[in-house]
Amino acid sequence: MDIGWYLTASALIFTIGAGGVLTRRSPLVILLCLELMLNAANLALIAFARMHGNAEGQIFAVIVMVVAACEVTVGLGVIVAMHRRRLPIDVDELRELQG
Amino acid sequence: MAEVLFFLAAIGAVVGAIGVVAVRNPFYSVLALVSHLLCLAALFLLLNAEFVAAAQVVVYAGAVMVLYVFVVAYVGGQDEPLGPRAGSGLRGAAVLFGGALFVELCIATLGSGLKLIDSRGTPIGRGFGAPEQIGELLLTKFLLPFEVASFLLLIAAVGAVVLARRRGGLSAGEEQARYSAMDLLRPASTGTMAESVGSRRPALTKATTPPAEDS
């Protein structure tokens, strides 16, 4: 299969993820869209690893997965803390940086 | 055959992605992402990355998404109101710039030196992408990133605990309700930290305040 297809798919998923980050209001969904973007990057990495015949790309993808897992952990921890303090789970409501 | 599988998996992944973005209920978004991840695992398999595909399913779809489900259940995933509050211009701008990004990426990937490479990819050996190869690389050439990654996981775990813990003791209602077996077993004149600090040691019939922690 032409490597370009995989890369196009990766670009498409990345863009969808970016659009999701910009459009959704719930931080949970925003994190999910971030995961989408990370996965798209993973796909690109694996595709290039296949293309070059070099398994290092796959190692890179594994490490990216580790990082994504950590990020999700911490991000969800923050959301739980927000919920504990009775803050609205809505990024548009959390506007203290305004001005 | 490979093409058919590719298209199936790719369309599944894209549909899943669109589902994540477009569905209102966060719970359904998580499910959409799980399906997306499974399709992505299929794509990885097509690219001879067996170990990564397995890791994706087991770790990502299996552990991370389950964590996600739990949190969504705890926080409550009510339907989001429609339309961004920050102004509808945001949505339009998002679409515009997202589209621009996609176009650029395509131009970048498709229009450049890929033409020089055999689009089928270099011929690869049998053990490409197999666990042996991944394991060998992880423990020899990439030992440091491997260890650092484990350290990162530790930090993330500690961070999550610190962020999400209770602080400053329980609220008044909860204090009264807490009653543990240890209260029965504790001898009468043992000093708890709370007592040494000065809070009243209640009798066994009443609720006890748990020892005040740091924070």
Added chain:
Amino acid sequence: MSSLELFAWATLLFPLAGTIVIAVAGRRLPRRGAGYVGTGALALSFASAIGALVMLQDLPHDERQVVAVAWDYANSVGVDAQLSLLVDPLSVFMILVVAGVSTLIHLYSISYLDSDEGYVRFFSYLNFFVFSMLLLVLAGNFLLLIIGWAFVGAASYMLISFWYRRTTATDAGIKAFVINVLGDVGLVLGTFFIFKHLGTLDFLKAFEGVKEGFPQTNDADLVAGCILLLVGAFAKSAQVPLHTWLPDAMEGPTPVSALIHAATMVTAGVYLIARMHPLFEQAPIAADVGAIVGCATLLIAGTTALAQTDLKRVIAYSTMSQIGYMIMGVSAGAYAAGLFHLMTHAFFKALLFMAAGSVIAAMAGNQNLDRMGGFRRALPFTYGCMVVGGLALAGVPPFSGFFSKDEILLLLGDRGGWFWILYAAGYVGAFLTGLYTFRMIFRAFWGEPVPEARELEEGHLHHAHAPSNPATGELEDTDVGFPGPEHHIAEREPTMKIAMGTLAFLAIVGGFLQIPKVTHVVDHFLEPTFEDSALYAREPSGGLIAFGLVLGAFVAFAGIGLAYYVWVKNPAIATRVRERLAPLYKLFLNKWYFDELIAMLVARPALWFGVWAQQTFERIFVNGLLVGGSTGIVRAGSSAVRAAQTGFLRYYALLIVVGMVVLAFYFLLAS
């Protein structure tokens, strides 16, 4: 460092040390301690000056111009600024006069200002003044000259407004300072003009290079520079039209008037012209301007003195007039004569001021000539000194003023041409001098004794019950910033007697240093400095000398005789003349309306400009446009930038994506 240089530095630094010691420790000394310390410092300074004189005369004739360098300030951008003194006959002459007369005046002040709350401050300031004046005359380059010039102006301000709670005194101080600053500007600009061509600030180097720097005489830049130097000289020496500060400066204590406004500071202009004589000889136009202004001043001041009724102001105008003689002399090339007159004038003018101080003390601070009379028997010593000083001033032979004044006029006549006009004006001025001086003496000392004089004859010094400002009559205090409660007359204070006696003696015999055709002490002494001058070595004809001496004596006696006739024999004449020549009298009484002229031409437009600047320029342009505009721009800019801080997370994420798109676009294009 040779001993000559050592003496020169010592002369300069003793008064400075005196200032500092008195300023720091003065209050802890016993009652008149500060005065003795100040006088001691100056006596040491005078002794060093004599040492310098002796050392200088030991040197061979050609080497008598010594530059003593302490250190180099900076040799950058071609400006050779050094801390250097020029020790040559001219500067040694000046430091002898300055240090000597200053010592005597300090001696006088020890008792004169006793009981003043500002006693310590006075001596500190006075020592500082002498230090500045010595710095001015010892300076070896333009830079130090300017520094000394400025210090002298500052010291003058501090001393004129010494009794600072009197508004009249502070106003006078400000007036003096402002006019002096004008002179300073002229001096600095003149220096710049000269430096531009000669490229050096050092005196000797500059004078050597005059002919190369300015090949033709009356070069425009040199004339401009010299006239600017003259502006400085006129401001400091109170010549027309920058003279209005000197009469007002009489607000200061009498020793200040004696020292600064008679003997030393006002002679700085004369010194300047004499020092810069190579420049002035290369630009005769400027020198001629100086001579004409000097002549005009001596006549204007002489006539004004005839109508004044304040004792000290009469003497002040007399100073102005005599300095006019000196400026006229040195501008016309009579350097030794002008400096000789400077020396003799220092003697008798300081003496006159001291005597006037004694009389004013007897009058308990009142200076009005109309209220004085008949002090002859009450103040015999003061009267004697006043007469000696007056005779010297009027130019009666064989007193010192006679020889010095006539020397100047002699050399003016010798130059010939249009200088004969100045010659004639000089003798008219001499007549006026005799007239107003003895008007003053006869009015104050002859006639019926006034009540204060009668009290004094009985041995009781008059005290005013309510001290008041002699100028305005308003009541004041005797506390800090005002004159002290006691008054001291010469008859009762030995220090005052010693000082006045010494000066009287010098006023009598000083003239013998330079009798035409007989003694040439001053001439020979100053020769090394002025050798390069074409105008210096002149031998006037014997006939002119004799004619001048006779004419001088004649006009002096005529003036005194007329004064005797009018004010002693027949006082009614004075009133009749005043009525007949009323407009002329008013002109003289109002000081030729110079104050009003300056107010109209300078002060009023400056005030209008200030008001306009504040109302229009400051309010609209500076506050509105510049200040308001810049803050407005900043405010608008920051609110524009603040629009990006919406607080929405997704907005920031959008910005990140936009940035990514732009970067990707750039890299796509670049590849």
